[in-house]
Amino acid sequence: MAKIIVVTSGKGGVGKTTTSASFATGLAMRGHKTAVIDFDVGLRNLDLIMGCERRVVFDFVNVIHGEATLRQALIKDKQHDNLFILAASQTRDKDALTADGVGRVLDELAKDFDYIVCDSPAGIEKGAHLAMYYADEALVVTNPEVSSVRDSDRVLGLLASKTRRAETGNGRVKEHLVLTRYNPARVQKGEMLSVDDVREILAIPLLGVIPESPAVLSSSNAGVPVIANKDSDAGRAYEDLVARFLGEPREHRFIAPEKKGLLGRLFGT
Amino acid sequence: MDWLKFFRSEPKNTASIAKERLKVVVAHQREGRTNGPAYLPKLREELLLVVRKYVQVPDSAVHIHVQREAGLEVLEMNITLPETS
Ligand SMILES: Nc1ncnc2c1ncn2[C@@H]1O[C@H](COP(=O)(O)OP(=O)(O)OP(=O)(O)O)[C@@H](O)[C@H]1O
Ligand SMILES: [Mg+2]
Numbered sequence: 001m002a003k004i005i006v007v008t009s010g011k012g013g014v015g016k017t018t019t020s021a022s023f024a025t026g027l028a029m030r031g032h033k034t035a036v037i038d039f040d041v042g043l044r045n046l047d048l049i050m051g052c053e054r055r056v057v058f059d060f061v062n063v064i065h066g067e068a069t070l071r072q073a074l075i076k077d078k079q080h081d082n083l084f085i086l087a088a089s090q091t092r093d094k095d096a097l098t099a100d101g102v103g104r105v106l107d108e109l110a111k112d113f114d115y116i117v118c119d120s121p122a123g124i125e126k127g128a129h130l131a132m133y134y135a136d137e138a139l140v141v142t143n144p145e146v147s148s149v150r151d152s153d154r155v156l157g158l159l160a161s162k163t164r165r166a167e168t169g170n171g172r173v174k175e176h177l178v179l180t181r182y183n184p185a186r187v188q189k190g191e192m193l194s195v196d197d198v199r200e201i202l203a204i205p206l207l208g209v210i211p212e213s214p215a216v217l218s219s220s221n222a223g224v225p226v227i228a229n230k231d232s233d234a235g236r237a238y239e240d241l242v243a244r245f246l247g248e249p250r251e252h253r254f255i256a257p258e259k260k261g262l263l264g265r266l267f268g269t
Numbered sequence: 270m271d272w273l274k275f276f277r278s279e280p281k282n283t284a285s286i287a288k289e290r291l292k293v294v295v296a297h298q299r300e301g302r303t304n305g306p307a308y309l310p311k312l313r314e315e316l317l318l319v320v321r322k323y324v325q326v327p328d329s330a331v332h333i334h335v336q337r338e339a340g341l342e343v344l345e346m347n348i349t350l351p352e353t354s
Contacts, residue, residue: 149291149295153299201295
């Protein structure tokens with residue numbers, strides 16, 4: 001039976017798609033058959049980050065409407081045989097996704113996948129609601145910044161009340177905090193909320209801290225999820241995150257400022 | 270004029286301001302959220318009635334929080350009394 005994980009945040013632009021792409025790729029790298037679905041109807045993005053934009057023929061909405069089979073719409077990742085992407089539709093019709101339709105697609109995927117990762121759109125409207133509705137677990141992506149933390153807390157409220165698990169009284173959606181775009185140097189200067197601050201405010205278990213990193217942009221330029229860049233701090237942070245998700249204890253790295261060399265100290269760079 | 274001020278960077282800890290503000294905002298958001306037992310809103314109402322037998326307080330004077338920490342649920346009640354003048 002597949003596990004469904006939503007990657008959600010409330011606030012836009014905090015790193016949901018970046019996280020979905022690396023998380024799904026990481027699960028696949030560790031041998032789990034994984035599907036990642038873009039729920040951002042009208043603003044397809046995940047295909048670009050995964051580097052498969054030229055191979056999108058059918059999308060999520062086509063499958064829901066019976067215009068294509070799931071098999072036809074799933075795009076197999078070039079690097080990993082056990083990783084598949086389902087692209088969002090570019091339609092501007094807000095009602096293209098229905099609870100029933102999404103449920104049917106997830107049920108069908110659940111038959112032969114280990115993990116289904118749902119990349120939520122921003123906001124708390126329909127798309128975000130449907131992305132989280134069927135979830136077993138949630139990665140709550142948060143930036144160390146006031147509006148993002150507040151929105152994450154709103155989302156926690158929704159996860160606890162507006163999901164299938166909550167509505168059927170079938171336990172709760174397991175929440176994980178993913179703190180992204182973290183800048184340890186600024187935290188040390190007192191300019192940015194620390195991991196502990198955010199943890200204390202949201203009071204959910206921390207799954208990973210992803211540093212602010214130039215590697216994220218270069219990876220998205222290339223269409224390769226940053227986790228594949230094993231020399232990068234963000235890539236290694238995502239790899240740790242996946243390991244922890246799978247139950248392997250890993251220390252949190254990249255939460256202290258890097259020690260500066262003599263030159264760095266002299267010139268304060 | 271203190272020219273030195275131009276060169277000294279004032280170490281303002283804005284992160285701690287952010288944290289305090291967020292604590293307040295999040296506490297408010299969490300009130301009345303349905304993650305606690307279903308009787309919470311009613312409990313709050315009745316509590317308010319009892320308190321008002323003795324002292325006039327506004328609706329916002331009674332705060333109820335349910336906190337989850339490491340699998341433990343803690344029900345916290347807070348009643349703010351008006352300042353005696
Ligand atoms: N750790 C990071 N370091 C640097 N830049 C990052 C990091 N994570 C994300 N970004 C950048 O932030 C921007 C938004 O990221 P992303 O698209 O993943 O966010 P999102 O939450 O999916 O946005 P939306 O709400 O629009 O779907 C992108 O330009 C991305 O490159
Ligand atoms: Mg996105």
